[in-house]
Amino acid sequence: MTSAPPLQPQPQTQAQPQASRLEPHYGQPQTQMQKKVPRRFAPLNPERRGQRESLLAAGGGGGGGAGMMMAEEEPVLKGVVFDVDGTLCLPQNYMFQEMRTEEPTPITPSLVLHRSVLGIDKSVDIITHIRSLPTLEERTEAAAKVKAIERAAMTKQKPQPGLVQLMDYLHSRGVRRALCTRNFEAPVTHLLTTHLPAHVFTPIITRDTPDLLPKPDPAGLLHIAKEWGLENGASDLIMVGDSLDDMTAGHKAGAATVLLVNDHNKSLIEHDHTNLWIKQLDELIGILEDGFVSPREIS
Incomplete structure (x- = not known):
């Protein structure tokens, strides 16, 4: 687990309200819906990926809709970026x-x-x-x-249901994981050492990481993509979070986004920055096994 050294207290600068939020921002329902941009990744399950590739070779499975989306080679997922509070652990608002x-x-x-x-x-x-x-x-x-x-x-952090199962799965499939959070380093380290001691997340972006604006700015995700040497930037990543800042940061970076739904953020399900939503972290396992496809509903 690696992290950049924290910043020292900064001199007074012009306030940046949107870029400096500490609390999760759940936003408001949109008054006018925009059409969501379809996103997909190839299945992580080798057998299903082979079946999908055969379908592509046969012409994409027929006429319009999903068949047309499959006419081009599906991108391969290169990594998943997670928020921390409210995503890896239960919200502590x-x-x-x-x-x-x-x-x-x-x-x-x-x-x-x-x-x-x-x-x-x-x-x-x-x-x-x-x-x-x-x-x-x-x-x-x-x-x-x-x-x-x-x-x-x-000290009162409680892991989200399905946390360990999802991380074990991603490790088994060789999927890299990183964190992008508005927390400072100590609570992040405590969560990982207490609940995920066998798992590695790198890089870890916190609110004290030098030279990077916090979410909803996409700088953290773009930095992660650069650290991983991804040719397509963050477009081959998924951002998983529970707030509008998480969804917006992922969207602006070009990543696909997954909303972990709770009682406070249901309005974000229909937001155009949200590609998919889940109620529990390990629901993402089946989605990635079969191939990430959005938009679609998850019950």
Whole structure:
């Protein structure tokens, strides 16, 4: 497991609200739907891939629709990039509220003062707020408070159902895996060492990775594709996540996207940046075995 060294607290710069979001952004339903771009990858199962290649050689399986899509050679999946919080582990959205609300500070047994962790409401982005603070001391103190909450939350991480099964499968098929997350390094390391000690993810892109804007900017995925030496950039990758930022980053990078659905993000199923959706991680095994095809519904 490798990761770039974290950045030191940055001097005040012009705020970049969309590119600096810490919390998962689930977005709003689209008012006007666009037609989703069809995406497909060859089956990872050798037998099914051979059957598909025979069908291609025979002329793509007939007239229009899927047959026309198969008239060209199907791309081979080169790797899968995962978000972390809400994707590899169950969502821990409560910690973002803790970052915004007040913390009790006992002075005497009968006197408890409440100090604001950040003193901001939900309309203000957490990382943007920290980076906009006027002095290095204030930025360092605020960042430390946020990381303390994240460290406390990481001890309560619970893996997503199907996590180990999916990673075992990808390893067995020789599929590379990387992470692209808005977390800092410690919670990511804790999750991997606790729940996935036998698996390797490289590179690991966090919010502290130098010179890369966080999601929804596609920089992280494009960096991963470059590190892997992929000739077609990120177009031969799949981005798996649970937020609009994940879907948008993947879409802008040219990757196919898979949404892990929960009670908060169902509106993203129909978003034009979402290619496929699943309810549980190991549902992706059958999809990749048979050949990734979108759009299609998964029950």
